[in-house]
Each structure stands twice: as C-alpha cells, then as structure tokens.
Amino acid sequence: ALVCEESKLRGDVTIGSGTIIHPSATILAEAGPIIIGDCCLIEEQVKIIHRLPFDQQDKENTPVLIIGSHNVFEVDCHVESPKIGNNNVFESKCFVGNKVTVTNGCTVGAGCKITQEQILKENVVVYGEKCYMREGLDRPGLQTLQMETLAKMLPNYHHIRKANKKN
Amino acid sequence: MAYITGPDVVKYACTCGLLKPISQLYFCRYCCQLRCGFCVCHEVDSHFCGKCCENLPSSEARLKKNRCGNCYVCPSCQQELSTRIGSKGPSNPDDPKSTPKKMYYLSCLYCRWSSRDVGIPDQSAATGGWPDRENVHANRLQEIIDMYKAVVLAEKQQKEKDKKKQRGKYLSYTDRTGVTAASLRKRIGLPADIQHSLLKTKPKEPEPVIPKEEVEDLPEDIFTKLVKLMEVTTIEQRLLQTDVQPITVDMLFPIHKQLSIKRSLRCRSCEHNVSKPEYNPNSVKFKIQLFAYYHIPEIRIVTVEPLRAGRASELIVKFTNPTQHQTTIAFLPLDSVAEEAVGEEASFNQQEASFDAIKQSASLTSLSSQPSSLLSLSSRQPSITIKPRAIVQEVTADVAIPASKVILPPRDDAAEYDDSGDTHNIQDDPKLVVWRRSNKAFVKLLVTPRENLPINTEVIIGFTMQHVYTNTIATTVENKEPDKHDHNIKVFLTIGNLVGSD
Numbered sequence: 001a002l003v004c005e006e007s008k009l010r011g012d013v014t015i016g017s018g019t020i021i022h023p024s025a026t027i028l029a030e031a032g033p034i035i036i037g038d039c040c041l042i043e044e045q046v047k048i049i050h051r052l053p054f055d056q057q058d059k060e061n062t063p064v065l066i067i068g069s070h071n072v073f074e075v076d077c078h079v080e081s082p083k084i085g086n087n088n089v090f091e092s093k094c095f096v097g098n099k100v101t102v103t104n105g106c107t108v109g110a111g112c113k114i115t116q117e118q119i120l121k122e123n124v125v126v127y128g129e130k131c132y133m134r135e136g137l138d139r140p141g142l143q144t145l146q147m148e149t150l151a152k153m154l155p156n157y158h159h160i161r162k163a164n165k166k167n
Numbered sequence: 168m169a170y171i172t173g174p175d176v177v178k179y180a181c182t183c184g185l186l187k188p189i190s191q192l193y194f195c196r197y198c199c200q201l202r203c204g205f206c207v208c209h210e211v212d213s214h215f216c217g218k219c220c221e222n223l224p225s226s227e228a229r230l231k232k233n234r235c236g237n238c239y240v241c242p243s244c245q246q247e248l249s250t251r252i253g254s255k256g257p258s259n260p261d262d263p264k265s266t267p268k269k270m271y272y273l274s275c276l277y278c279r280w281s282s283r284d285v286g287i288p289d290q291s292a293a294t295g296g297w298p299d300r301e302n303v304h305a306n307r308l309q310e311i312i313d314m315y316k317a318v319v320l321a322e323k324q325q326k327e328k329d330k331k332k333q334r335g336k337y338l339s340y341t342d343r344t345g346v347t348a349a350s351l352r353k354r355i356g357l358p359a360d361i362q363h364s365l366l367k368t369k370p371k372e373p374e375p376v377i378p379k380e381e382v383e384d385l386p387e388d389i390f391t392k393l394v395k396l397m398e399v400t401t402i403e404q405r406l407l408q409t410d411v412q413p414i415t416v417d418m419l420f421p422i423h424k425q426l427s428i429k430r431s432l433r434c435r436s437c438e439h440n441v442s443k444p445e446y447n448p449n450s451v452k453f454k455i456q457l458f459a460y461y462h463i464p465e466i467r468i469v470t471v472e473p474l475r476a477g478r479a480s481e482l483i484v485k486f487t488n489p490t491q492h493q494t495t496i497a498f499l500p501l502d503s504v505a506e507e508a509v510g511e512e513a514s515f516n517q518q519e520a521s522f523d524a525i526k527q528s529a530s531l532t533s534l535s536s537q538p539s540s541l542l543s544l545s546s547r548q549p550s551i552t553i554k555p556r557a558i559v560q561e562v563t564a565d566v567a568i569p570a571s572k573v574i575l576p577p578r579d580d581a582a583e584y585d586d587s588g589d590t591h592n593i594q595d596d597p598k599l600v601v602w603r604r605s606n607k608a609f610v611k612l613l614v615t616p617r618e619n620l621p622i623n624t625e626v627i628i629g630f631t632m633q634h635v636y637t638n639t640i641a642t643t644v645e646n647k648e649p650d651k652h653d654h655n656i657k658v659f660l661t662i663g664n665l666v667g668s669d
Contacts, residue, residue, distance in 0.1 A: 107279055124397075127244065127278040134243060134416070135397040137284050 002151060005159035011050070016040065016069060020150050023158055025073075032062035037069035037086070041143055041150075045076040053098055068104070072143055077108075087139040105139030177466050179459070180657035181206060184556030189466075192459035193441045195434040196640055199654060201459060202434055207441055212429040215448035218247050222448060223426060234423035237294050241275035242419035243404055248273040248282075253289045273297070273421055285417055300420050302410040310373040431455075461489050464496060464575065464634050466658060469609060474626050476668040477618045479567070481611055482628075484660070488575035488606040492637035492649075496573040499631040501562065501657060560659055562629045564616040571596040578606045614662065622665050629659045 001015045004023040011029025015021070016038035024044045027034060031052040042048070050065040068086035073079065077090040080097055085104040090096065094108045099117035102108075106120045109127035120126070123136045154160070178186035181203035193202045214228040215221060216235035223231075239248040253270045270289035273282040282297075283289070290296035302308070398416050405412045407422055432442040443455040465487045472480035488494050574593050579585075582605045595603065602609040616626050636654040 109277070121397075125279045132244075132278070133397060134278060134280070136279055137281070140279070 001163065002154055003161040003163075004154065005161050007161075018147070020147055020154065022046075022154075029065070032064050034065045034067070036067045037071070039069055039147065040067065040071045040073070041147055042073045043075045046073045047078045048073070049078070049080050050082075051080060051098065070142060072140075074110075087142075089140045105136070107136070107140050176468060176661050178659045178661075179463070180558050180560075180659065184558050186558065186560055186659055189459050189463065192463075193432065193434075194457050194459045194462040195437060195439060195441055196457060196462075196638065197437045197439050198434060199636060199638070199652070200436075201463070201656065202441060206435055207432040208435055210431050210433060212431045212444060213446055213448075214426045214428055216424060217427050217448075218424055220448045222446065228426055231423075233426045235426060236423070238424040239273055239297070239421040240424045241278060241280050242407060242422055243280045243416070244275060244278040245403075245407070246275055246277040247424065248275050248421055250274075250293055251281075253283075271296075280419075282421060285419060287420075297421065300411065304410070307373070314373055462636070463656065464488050464494065464632070466632070466660070468660060468662060471614070471662045473666040474564070474614070474616050474663055476616045476620045476665055479613045479615045482614045482660075482662060483601060484610050484612060486573065486575060486608050486610060489578055490637065491577050492651075493577050494575050494635045494637075496575060497633040497653075498568045499633055499655065500568050501629045501631055558657065560627065560629065562627055562659070563620060563624060564614050564626045564628045564662075566628045566630050567613040567615070568630060569596075569599050569610075569612070571599055573600055573608055573610060575608060576606055616665055620665055620668070622668060624665050626662050626665060627659055628662060629657060632656050632658050 001017055001019040001021070003009070003015060003019075003021045004025075006023035007021050007025040007027070009027045012033035013027050013029050014033065014035045016036055018039040019036055019042070020040075021027075021042045022044045025042050025046045026048070027036075027042075028047075028049045028051075031050050034048065034050050036042075036048075048065070048067070050063075052063070063082060065082050067084045068088075070087045071084060072089045074090060074092045074094075076093045078095045079090060081100045081102050082098060084102045085106075087105045088102055089107045091108060091110040091112075093111050095113040095115070096102065096108060097113075097115035100114050101119040103120055103122050105123040107125045107127075108114065108120075109125065109131075111129070112126050112131045114120075114126060114131060121135065123139055125134050125136045126132070127134070175188045178188055179192055179201060180186055181192060181201050183203060183206050185203050185205065187203045191204060193207060194200075195202050211225070214223045214225060214233070216223070216238055218238040219235060221235070223235075240246070241248050250271050251274045253272045268291060270291060271293055272287075272289045275281070287298070400413055400416055400419060404419060405414070408420065411418065411420070413419055429444045429446075429448075430442075431440060431444065433439065434441050440455045441457045442453060444450075444453050467485045467487070469483040469485050471482045474480050486496055573595070576593070593603070599610055600608050601611050614626070614628055633653050633655050635651050637649050637651045639649060
C-alpha cells in the first residue's frame with residue numbers, strides 16, 4: 001500500500017495491499033478499528049470517519065468499519081458508512097451517513113448526500129441534486145491504469161509512510 | 168459578481184412602467200429611451216447545436232424538428248451523451264492477425280446510463296450510425312397531416328376565387344351573342360364543367376377512427392404486486408419521447424439534442440436593433456450591443472444607516488459613468504416630469520381591436536402588454552407605440568432631493584495605469600459628494616422613512632435621476648459636436664427593513 005505522510009490516520013487503521021492514500025486524506029477510527037481492503041484509491045481531502053451514532057454510545061462490543069476492495073473515494077467525499085463492499089465509487093463531495101450500508105458496485109454521484117437508513121442495492125447509481133437512483137447494468141470500471149501511474153509517480157513527490165506490519 | 172448585480176435592489180423604471188435592474192435593460196440610441204425585455208421584439212437570429220457548435224439554416228432546422236442530427240441526450244437525466252470506445256474485436260473474424268476493431272457506445276457521464284443498458288448494439292462508426300426508432304403511428308400521422316394540408320389549400324383557393332368573383336363585374340363577352348363558353352364546349356365535345364386542375368388529384372382521405380367503448384380490465388394483482396421503482400420511468404423521462412412514452416426503463420432510447428437559438432432584439436417604436444449577437448455559436452460577443460449598463464450611469468448602494476420611522480438616516484450611493492463623455496447628474500423628485508403621451512399609430516384593421524384592449528388596460532401591469540407583443544412578432548408591421556404606463560411601486564420613505572449637481576468624468580480605461588492621479592479638479596459640495604475616483608462618485612442622501620410604519624417593512628425610496636446623455640450616432644457634417652441632452656430616469660431603491668421606530 002502507498003500511504004502518503006501528509007495523510008491523517010488516527011486510531012486502529014488496517015490498510016490492504018495495493019491501496020493508495022493521497023495526502024490530506026483523513027481516516028479517523030474513533031469508535032473502533034477501520035479495515036480497508038485491497039487496491040482502494042483514496043484521494044485528497046477524503047474523510048473516512050468511524051463515529052458512533054448518538055443513540056449507541058457506550059456499547060460493549062466495538063464496531064468495526066469494513067471497506068472492501070477496489071473502491072474509489074474521489075476528492076472531498078465524506079464517508080461514515082459502517083460497511084462498504086467492493087468496486088464502489090464515491091464521487092467528489094458526496095456524503096454517505098452512518099446508517100447507510102453500501103454493497104457492491106454502487107456509484108454515489110458527485111454532491112449527493114445520503115443519510116437515511118438503507119441498504120444500497122448492487123450496481124445502483126445515485127445522481128442528481130435530489131439523489132435520484134437508477135439501477136446500472138454493471139459495476140463501474142476499475143481504475144487500474146490510474147493506480148499504476150500513481151504508484152510510480154507519488155513516491156517521487158511525496159514522503160511515504162512506512163508500513164508497520166503486525167506479526 | 169452576481170451578489171452585487173443579482174438581488175434587485177436598485178431598479179430603473181422602463182418606459183412601459185416596469186421596474187427592472189440595470190442588467191435587464193436596454194437603451195435605444197435612436198429614441199433615447201430605456202427599453203426592457205417587454206418593449207423589444209425578440210427575433211430568432213440563427214439556430215445552432217450547443218454541443219457540436221454547428222449552425223443550421225432555419226429551413227433545415229424545421230425539417231429536423233429543431234433537433235441536431237449528430238448529438239444525443241441521455242433519456243434518463245437529459246445531459247449530453249458522449250461516445251466512448253468499447254470492446255475491441257478483430258475486424259475480420261477469420262483473420263486473427265488483423266487490428267482490433269473499435270466499437271463505440273453512447274454513455275452519460277452524469278447518471279452513468281449507456282446505450283448498452285437498452286440493448287442497442289455498439290456501432291462501428293464514431294458518429295451517425297445510431298439507429299432511429301420508427302414511430303409506430305408514422306403512417307397514420309402522415310395521412311392526417313396530408314389531409315389537413317389539402318383542407319388548408321382548398322380554403323385558400325376558395326378565398327381567392329371569392330375575391331376574383333367580387334372583382335369581375337363584367338359578364339363574358341360572348342353572353343350577348345349567345346355563344347357562351349359552356350355551349351361552345353358542348354359543341355366541341357369537351358365536358359361542360361371545367362375541372363380545376365388542382366382539385367383533380369385529391370389526396371386519399373384517411374379512414375375515420377372507430378371509437379371503442381370497451382377498455383381492457385386492469386390485471387388483478389395491480390394493487391398487490393410490488394412496484395419496482397427503479398424500473399419504472401418518471402413522467403419527465405416518459406414525456407421526453409412523446410411518440411413512444413415508455414413505461415419501463417429498458418425502453419428509454421437516446422434522444423436527439425434540441426437546438427438553441429441566437430436571439431436579436433429590436434426596439435418596437437423605431438425598429439432599430441438593440442442587441443444582435445454574432446453568428447458564430449462559439450462566440451459570446453455581440454455585433455450590436457446597446458445595453459443600458461454601458462450607457463446609463465449605474466447606481467449601487469454602498470452603506471445605509473439603520474432605518475427608523477420618522478428619523479432621517481444617511482444613505483451612501485455610488486454613481487458610475489460608463490460612457491466616454493462627461494455627464495452631470497441632477498436629482499429631481501419622482502413625479503417631476505409629466506409623462507409624455509407618445510403618439511399612437513393604429514395602422515391596420517387587425518390591430519385596432521387589440522389597441523382598444525390596450526387602452527382599457529392602460530393601468531394594469533406588464534401582463535397586458537403580451538398580446539400586443541405577440542401580434543407584432545407575427546406581423547412585423549410598424550408597431551403600435553403604447554402609452555407609458557403608471558409605475559406600480561409604493562414608496563415608503565422620503566428622500567431629501569439635493570439641489571446641487573454631481574459631475575462625473577468620462578470612463579478612462581487607462582486610468583489604472585496612470586500614476587498622475589485624478590486631475591479633474593471638480594469642485595464638489597462636500598455634503599453631497601463624499602468620495603470620488605475617476606468615473607465614480609459616492610453621494611450621500613438623507614432618507615426619512617414615513618411615520619407609523621410597522622417594524623420590518625421594506626423601505627423603498629424613489630427619485631428621478633437626470634443625466635446628460637451624449638448621442639453617439641454619426642452626426643451630420645455641419646454639426647461636428649455630438650448633441651447632448653438631458654435624460655430623466657426614475658430610480659427605485661430597496662434599502663432595507665425598518666429596525667425601529669420613534
């Protein structure tokens with residue numbers, strides 16, 4: 001995984017292999033650990049925050065925020081959802097609240113704010129100011145080309161954090 | 168910048184009685200009057216497609232139902248569709264060594280709809296290969312249209328015949344001699360009645376529609392079956408394609424993009440163009456640009472003291488001179504200039520009826536000006552000049568009208584690079600003009616809201632601004648100096664809400 005030094009990681013965060021985290025990304029594991037899967041792309045100003053909702057304070061078992069593999073978090077999106085599947089795309093400046101469960105292949109459009117308690121179906125596209133939903137045929141395409149380029153270019157311009165592997 | 172010119176705080180009164188901010192007003196140089204959107208004729212200049220930036224002649228536009236031939240619009244979100252390269256298979260299936268062929272599909276970047284969602288096969292040509300869906304009712308519609316066209320033609324010919332009959336006062340020459348055309352034709356052997364050549368080929372009349380009373384019963388599970396909301400089209404999506412009106416999402420076909428127009432504006436009374444855009448769709452400039460912003464001094468509110476009923480508060484207003492000539496601003500009370508009765512021309516019989524309607528509704532606001540505007544659009548005759556209407560705006564505060572005048576120097580674009588500073592040496596009344604720089608000046612006015620107004624009423628003041636307008640139309644050879652004259656404009660400012668009272 002490629003984690004830039006300028007990103008802000010607080011708490012117990014586990015990052016899978018091949019994931020790229022850009023500088024000024026914020027990952028806060030306040031209420032419990034965060035596990036991020038493989039080959040995820042987390043761009044600038046992204047906020048992945050694990051916060052307990054008000055009505056569930058002081059529970060005994062610590063919930064874990066799980067993010068699957070091949071997800072793309074575009075610039076300045078704010079994600080608090082406790083469970084995210086694979087191959088999702090969170091477009092710029094979207095907001096996904098902590099009552100939403102995201103499955104596989106979903107696309108949350110730019111600027112969309114989803115807060116209501118729901119489970120997003122597979123391959124759903126949320127778009128528009130009023131968060132219209134439509135069912136797509138297929139999951140969104142992989143960003144392999146960009147990630148390969150980033151893996152080569154990022155170390156030339158940013159300090160990279162060293163991985164501390166737990167044995 | 169929209170926050171400055173956006174909210175309609177400062178409004179100018181147009182000659183038709185409407186109040187508009189300066190950004191929505193035009194200035195006709197020939198009549199020397201302010202015109203608003205309702206006082207001008209809107210004419211279509213050219214058609215173009217917003218996406219491919221191509222101009223279309225108006226006849227072709229009408230043929231294609233005002234839609235572009237190449238560009239498509241997403242049926243689910245009405246955004247533009249872009250062509251993307253899809254799967255590549257070998258161009259010749261037998262020869263595996265040939266270069267992979269590029270297949271194109273349409274995709275929307277906003278809602279991620281693609282032409283593959285509906286089942287349209289990928290095209291091998293980048294543009295222009297997309298199949299158009301045939302309208303099921305096309306033949307029937309064509310029959311009905313042809314029938315109505317024939318009816319219209321027949322009516323026209325009937326009118327012409329009636330006119331000819333009226334004119335023909337003279338009988339045929341042969342009547343007296345007893346050799347009429349009919350008897351002659353009988354003799355020769357032709358049929359007696361001359362058939363009109365155009366009526367010979369009558370188009371086939373469409374079959375009349377058979378009305379049915381039986382309606383299909385609704386299926387029994389209509390109330391119990393779960394509705395899959397993501398598969399049902401919304402009404403907007405349905406009505407975009409009126410010929411098919413699909414109920415389910417998988418019948419949504421891409422739609423041709425609608426053309427946009429470039430609009431030229433023409434003053435109703437003097438028929439001169441007030442605004443004429445350039446022909447090139449990529450250009451946002453104008454060939455003729457007579458906007459009020461470039462000819463009339465602009466007024467902006469700088470500060471205003473908290474307003475109290477019955478007490479005088481200070482209001483500082485900024486005047487800007489946009490012209491290349493010096494102007495002098497004088498203040499007059501609102502009802503100083505008697506409204507001149509503009510000459511009325513009722514040129515055609517058809518327009519007299521509407522003119523009476525205008526007379527009766529002379530005190531109403533702009534809605535009644537629309538019928539006359541529509542008429543002038545269609546007939547393009549010298550328009551009726553409408554009497555200026557009373558302005559419907561209540562003034563809730565009084566302004567102390569200053570007696571002295573404000574001189575505004577001309578606009579100088581090179582002033583910001585000039586370090587010598589303002590050398591205009593204008594003697595100002597220090598109580599009136601608070602600050603000055605190049606072509607701008609701050610003017611202090613005293614506002615007294617009327618007594619007995621409840622708190623939080625909007626305070627509106629009005630006055631007449633008189634500025635010296637220098638006419639820039641080409642002058643005659645003898646008179647080399649451009650003529651200047653005073654131009655009065657009524658201005659209304661909404662300065663805020665009442666904070667307290669005495």
